[in-house]
Amino acid sequence: MSLKLRYMTLADIPQVVQIDRRSFRSAWSEKTYAYEIRESPYTFMVVIEERWPIPPARGWRRLWQFLTQVVPTTTENRILGYGGLWCIQGEAHISTIASHPDYRRRGYGEILLASMIQKSLFLEANQVVLEVRVSNVNAQRLYQKWGFVTAGIKEHYYHDDGEDAYDMRLPLDDSVRLTFPAQYSALIAQSGLDDEYTAFARTRG
Numbered sequence: 001m002s003l004k005l006r007y008m009t010l011a012d013i014p015q016v017v018q019i020d021r022r023s024f025r026s027a028w029s030e031k032t033y034a035y036e037i038r039e040s041p042y043t044f045m046v047v048i049e050e051r052w053p054i055p056p057a058r059g060w061r062r063l064w065q066f067l068t069q070v071v072p073t074t075t076e077n078r079i080l081g082y083g084g085l086w087c088i089q090g091e092a093h094i095s096t097i098a099s100h101p102d103y104r105r106r107g108y109g110e111i112l113l114a115s116m117i118q119k120s121l122f123l124e125a126n127q128v129v130l131e132v133r134v135s136n137v138n139a140q141r142l143y144q145k146w147g148f149v150t151a152g153i154k155e156h157y158y159h160d161d162g163e164d165a166y167d168m169r170l171p172l173d174d175s176v177r178l179t180f181p182a183q184y185s186a187l188i189a190q191s192g193l194d195d196e197y198t199a200f201a202r203t204r205g
Helices: 010-023 030-038 059-068 108-122 137-145 174-191
Strands: 002-007 046-053 075-088 091-099 127-133 149-154 165-171
Touching: 010 030, 010 046, 010 075, 010 091, 046 108, 075 108, 091 108, 108 127, 108 137, 108 174, 127 137, 137 165
Parallel strands: 091 127
Antiparallel strands: 002 046, 046 075, 075 091, 127 165, 149 165
16 A cells, blocks of 8 residues: 555546535535646645555456456555645635545645645745634644644635634745745655655646
8 A cells, every 4th residue: 555645636536526525515516626627727736645456356357357358457546635725926825625534633634734835835935825614623723733823814704604714824934944844854754655746747637
């Protein structure tokens, strides 16, 4: 089994939408994800993917593959979490972030958050901003751990129930630029992830 941090592709959308619907009351549509991946010039979507080998086919399955000349898939993948980052005119905005409900409390949300901060530095943004429900204390603590501060309140921000959101911001000042990359590298090394997201150009689809 291996873990990879990489750009989201169109093939990931079905799994991502399932996580989204289990995580949020107002989920994005498949069309929205397709637009963000394929068309938006400002978007940098990310996933954490788990891959593991599939045992060789035996018995009738092996015979069926031989008779049909089907090339068997040697690995399967599972999306463990995803995030969305917009970067427009020097401001990076975390548009969405979630980990799979069955794989929470394993640090994947923190890795996704840190990767988008690192990507923001790579894109030379001057700050990272996000919104979080005022009731979501656990998420607020995670953001505060990585330097975000509350800049204000957006009243009735969430359309599904009218809940307010905290506007949280992380200025990417010289101090952050000097210290964050080492913190991020340590986090990735500890997780054992293969990082194909933070320092590479985006490819479509």
